[in-house]
Amino acid sequence: MKALSQQRRHPLAVLALMVLALLLTGGLYAVATTTNEAKAQTESYSAQDIEEGEKLFIANCSTCHGLDAAGTPSGPSLVGVGAAAVDFQVGTGRMPMQANGPQAQQKAPQFDDEQVRQLAGYVATFGAGPSVPEEQYLDVAEGNAANGAKVFLANCAMCHNAAGAGGALTRGKFAPTVMDVSEKHIYEAMQTGPQNMPVFNDANITPEEKRDVITYLKTLEQSPNPGGFGLGALGPVSEGLFVWTVGLAVIIGFTVWITSRSA
Template sequence: MNALAARRRHPAAIAVLILLGLVVTGLAYSVLAPRPAQASASGVDQVGLGKKLFLANCATCHGLQAQGSKVAPSLAGVGAAAVDFQVGTGRMPLAKPDVQAPKQRVQFSNDEIAALAAYVASLAPGPAIPDSQSVSGQGGNVAMGGELFRVNCAMCHNFAGSGGALTRGKFAPSLRNVSGKHIYEAMVTGPQSMPVFNDDNISPQAKNDIIAYLHSVDQEENVGGMNLGNIGPVSEGLFAWVFGLGLMVAFAVWLGKKAA
């Protein structure tokens, strides 16, 4: 009995119990403790990466603080959607100032584009990148989208979205086979000469209807013969009159010479 009591009171037992208590407490804290600081650090890191990319690729024209210059506008308030559209379609960064930035090969990865968008969004509030459900065109009313497109967009982009020329060397780009996200972002940010269509002008559902219409045009085969590039009824009518009447006149001259 005395030997058993001596073992229980061994000096090492206290140290072992304290060490065991510390291990259990540490494990419980690591499992149960919240981690808000880690998520916050991730957002800060993305904005920091975006700023580095901005200074290396965009600051020459837009200024070190994105305040704008004589050749490029300020980016304060344009929002993440504008960056995602311009950089995600290869329009930016622009090699040299021009009347309009054409669509080109994308120069950044998706993560880098997201970082640039996060940095610009941190400067001032602006349109956010839309969620995938709002830009898919699924569930959209194609007929209503076609009507909205013809009223608001066809005068520049053509009734079939084939694009067209504008004044002073500018142009309305083709919307054929353009992703719904970029179509939506263009409507809410108004790039180049395009006006801004916010939610008060065209609701998010109406924007999705327009996307559904444009996607239906991409998938629809022309059943009326040659579409002549879908350049519109006025141009197509002029083509028919000029060449059709020309052929008729030439045929009449040929018949007259043959009869003579």
């Protein structure tokens, strides 16, 4: 019988069992890690915060995102987006949206800071995701503006302009200005990739480099325009248009003046 069972055993049976064991172990580890991360993110929120956040979510967000935040045809799933995404979208007034469009427009926030925090805490319970950044990564006094310039020019300037003034994209979309944006919201935008922006997680841009980028942008805000008008900081395009328009108007005006004098 033993010889018969050995003959029936396929040579790849051991390998198949090892693969199944590894997949099972990896799956259990991923579930446990995700659960622990989600639990760690919600530890900073009290039970009352989450309860109030649930009420706000049901009243203001569930129509588009679903009661279970799994998404609907009108809005994407919020499972795993984390507290940072909610803090950015709601804190900048982009959510709730007033109307569907190519992208959410920034407007006056509908909720106060405490309500935004409660909403973020509630959404964080749906799954692990980026959390609201710690204060140490928002302190521009600790940042390196020169290194921030390198990181920004390499990763962000192609859309937001080298001066952070923003720029047009395709199909009615645009990269907004990053001037006069709070340190927290700049960091969260890099973390979560809102709208058409890619996600720059800590493996792409470290928390220290994110702080450097914020320092660079805050340095730009304080920089004067030695040439006079900033013209939107859009470079030669706006400058050329200004010269062409004003110069042409001066030439036409001068021509009309000369003609009227000779008559």
